[in-house]
Amino acid sequence: MSLFWRIFLLNAAVLVAAGALLLLGPITVSAPVVLTEAVILACGITLMLGANALLLRLGLAPLQRVTRAMATIDLLHPRPRPEVGGHGEIADLIETFNSMLDRLEAERATSSARALSAQEGERRRVAQELHDEVGQTLTAVLLELKRVTGHAPEPLRGELAHVQEITRGSLDEIRRIARRLRPGVLEELGLVSALTALTTETPTPGGLTIRRRWEKDLPELGEEAELVVYRIAQECLTNTVRHARASLLELSLRRSPDGVELRIRDDGRGIGDAPEGAGLRGMRERALLIGARLTLSSGTAGGTDVRLDVPVRNGLD
Structure with missing residues (x-):
């Protein structure tokens, strides 16, 4: 009726x-x-x-x-x-x-998958160009500086050596940026090794201590899920280093009843009433892409608590 x-x-x-x-x-x-x-x-x-x-x-x-x-x-x-x-x-x-x-x-998942795939493809292209073009050019500059330094008069050798150190530092920075854009260690050694390298290589301000805790025998995730977990951890780590003013950052990866849980906690300023930015929206869209659930809250002692629950579709065995 x-x-x-x-x-x-x-x-x-x-x-x-x-x-x-x-x-x-x-x-x-x-x-x-x-x-x-x-x-x-x-x-x-x-x-x-x-x-x-x-x-x-x-x-x-x-x-x-x-x-x-x-x-x-x-x-x-x-x-x-x-x-x-x-x-x-x-x-x-x-x-x-x-x-x-x-x-x-369904449409959001499809469009997010396309956008994130295009984004990762662009990151790989930029990383490849940085490594092949800029990296090789700076390497050639270093070799040329070394050759010139050997034939230069004594007063200029110190200055040329200083230029060499600057160039070598720039080359190391470009390689670090390329690794962040394209985490080759994720493809070669897996998620735990990639997260360990991420926390080790990320420049941290003085006074910030990073604690890592990885459980053994974690259930296997697909390539797409591992990349999402890595990118979300990367975004959280970057936000903590740049904005949180924290003294302690805890990053853990453990088995959960439905799959794998990534948890990142710090004792910094917290999120407060700040509006949701593009970084957090990107994290939510990445989580939605693989059917994961992202929870963002304030820690019990202040700071920020980020939790990502990634389901394993075929069970834990």
Whole structure:
């Protein structure tokens, strides 16, 4: 039955009941209306309106639930779905809304996969060019400086040696940037070795201590999931070094009931009321891409607590 006919029949039932009471009951209306009759009519109208409001409230309750779901749903993690209830158009509306969320989730996953794949491809290209073009050029400059230094007069050798050190430092920095853009150790040695290299090679301010804890015999993740875990850890580590003013950073990777849990905690300033930036949105989209759940909260003793739960699709064995 459509929503229109449900409301119409509810109102008709209330009016018919009121008319039957007037026809069959002892109540009459005289002219002019006396005070007692006016009070009885006012009470009757009030009861009719109250019954009508109650019946409409019960009939439209599922519509109010789906309205609240529409207003509060998290589009980056749109589960659980609103429960289908009611009749007619209301049930159809909830089913249509759930179908729209399913399509939105699928389209977002597809578009995120394409965007992240293009981003990783561009990072690999830039890293390759830095290594092959800029790195080789700086290597040639170092060799030439070494040759010139051997034939230069004594007063210039010190200055040329200083230029060599600057060039060598620039070459090391370019290689470090290339490794961050394209974590070759992730492909060659696995996730734990890549995270260890990440925490070791990332420049940290004085006073920041990094503690690592890796569990043994972790369930195997796919290449895509390992890359997502690495990038999220990289983003968290970068944010902590640049903005948190923390003295301690704890990074752990352990087995969870459904798969693997990555946890990153620091004792810095915390997130406070700062709006969600592009970095955090990118982390959420990466997590959504592999069906993982990202939780960001304040630590018990201040700072920031980031948790990534990565499911293993084929079980833990």
